[in-house]
Amino acid sequence: MHELSLIEALIEELEKQNELNKWGKVLKVNLKVGAMRQVIPEVMTFAFEVSTEGTFLDGAKLELDIVPIKWRCKACGNEWDEERATNGGLCEKCGSIDVELLSGMELEIESLEVEDTDVTES
Ligand SMILES: [Zn+2]
Numbered sequence: 631m632h633e634l635s636l637i638e639a640l641i642e643e644l645e646k647q648n649e650l651n652k653w654g655k656v657l658k659v660n661l662k663v664g665a666m667r668q669v670i671p672e673v674m675t676f677a678f679e680v681s682t683e684g685t686f687l688d689g690a691k692l693e694l695d696i697v698p699i700k701w702r703c704k705a706c707g708n709e710w711d712e713e714r715a716t717n718g719g720l721c722e723k724c725g726s727i728d729v730e731l732l733s734g735m736e737l738e739i740e741s742l743e744v745e746d747t748d749v750t751e752s
Contacts, residue, residue, distance in 0.1 A: 633669050636737060637677040641687065643739070648686055656690040658743040664697045665712065666734035671696070699734030 640661065648656075659678075663669055671694050678692040699712035703721035705728050712734070721729055 633673045634677045634681070636663075636667070636669065637674065637681050640678075640737070640739070641681055641685065644687060645685070653686075653742065653744045655745040656687050656742055657745060658691045658693060659687070660693045660695065660740040660742070662695045662697055662736045662738040662740045664734040664736035665699045666731065667737065669694075695740060697733050697736045700732040701729050702732050704728040704730055 640659075644656070644659070647653075663674070674694060675692045678690075682688050682690060700709065701711070702709045703724065703726050705726035706721060706724045708721055708723040709732065710722060719729065720727055
């Protein structure tokens with residue numbers, strides 16, 4: 631289950647930050663996930679529930695924000711998203727293979743809700 635390894639990395643990161651910030655009880659974790667990571671949201675939240683049992687994150691909710699895939703051609707600056715990628719990964723405008731992924735690989739903690747105050751504004 632590939633979602634589980636992502637969740638484990640996420641929990642590890644949160645535990646590190648909790649040692650510094652002393653959040654106490656976390657109610658909700660808002661996570662940005664790139665569509666390129668091909669996670670199944672239900673599997674993600676299930677893995678989170680199971681893996682946080684007995685940790686300081688026990689009972690916290692995981693909220694996913696899926697970031698769409700976006701490509702950019704380094705040769706001509708053309709940008710397109712996955713739905714329009716009809717050219718086998720090549721730039722649809724100039725045919726260059728020199729393309730880069732602008733978004734879609736995210737795995738970022740966007741914000742958290744803790745019991746007393748919000749750590750970050752969303
Ligand atoms: Zn191009």
